[in-house]
């Protein structure tokens with residue numbers, strides 16, 4: 001089979017920019033390493049952006065929405081109609097991510113990949129309609145190979161549009177009732193874990209609800225048992241928005257755009273991306289550890305240390321948006337702090 005676009009090489013990092021940023025950091029008026037992990041962020045961003053003084057002014061947030069056939073198994077605290085209804089809320093400015101995007105001065109793109117309840121066309125939403133949601137993965141493959149490829153391409157297309165606006169940081173968000181079940185199932189398959197280790201309350205299931213969710217995932221894993229590659233697992237378990245995010249993260253790495261990964265669902269998409277194209281890993285920063293219990297294991301699988309740990313469990317890219325001020329301030333400190341020489345402050349002895 002010929003090479004797929006997602007297997008193509010990722011951009012190289014600029015080690016001399018990393019070194020220049022490190023050298024400057026060592027001259028700033030603070031004890032060496034005193035800003036902890038903040039001190040390590042700027043050299044990493046410098047290597048990724050190929051400049052000693054990285055910038056995060058131009059921000060692109062893309063929300064990918066899709067429904068999940070597995071919702072009919074009663075695995076979410078909310079009805080499936082919420083997915084489509086939230087699309088309107090995103091573009092009308094009322095959703096958490098809409099408020100955050102506006103405050104951050106970010107572009108917000110909303111992509112409808114296919115919802116169960118038919119929606120009136122919304123001019124500010126990009127409707128791709130890959131189908132009325134995925135199929136129930138306890139009984140069938142969530143989607144065809146062609147649909148999975150189209151969803152991945154939708155993610156890539158968004159990154160291409162972001163690149164045209166000279167985006168300096170890409171945030172992917174997701175909306176899809178039932179997608180913590182999909183993400184947990186996919187992570188179980190990729191990491192050979194039991195559902196009990198990765199499934200959690202999502203939007204607010206009680207203990208009995210989580211136990212039922214684990215049984216549903218177990219049934220799906222039995223139905224799909226066998227050895228499958230990462231793309232096959234994505235087709236079998238879904239969902240549209242996870243596949244789009246996977247495509248987006250790989251495209252970011254191929255185009256040289258830093259991606260800031262949000263919560264549990266986005267991190268599972270990131271894991272798919274890293275499995276499909278290991279070079280993607282360098283281009284991913286992880287914003288936070290969500291309250292969803294499986295998130296820590298997925299982060300550990302990628303050796304990822306998230307910036308924040310606030311007990312968030314929203315999705316939409318909201319946790320990534322909340323981490324942006326921290327990253328921006330790290331860049332400002334690097335730009336504006338005085339060196340020991342400039343401030344006439346004595347440097348470390350010997």
Ligand SMILES: Cc1cc2ncn([C@H]3O[C@H](COP(=O)(O)O)[C@@H](O)[C@H]3O)c2cc1C
Nearest residue numbers: 076078174175176177178179180202203315
């Ligand atoms: C009003 C509302 C807004 C949301 N925004 C994101 N999610 C989040 O919750 C869903 C996943 O949880 P589960 O698997 O339990 O259904 C996803 O849509 C996710 O983005 C929301 C959920 C609701 C109800």
Ligand SMILES: O=C(O)c1cccnc1
Nearest residue numbers: 263264265290313314315
């Ligand atoms: O961590 C997440 O991404 C998450 C958790 C719960 C519900 N929605 C999203």
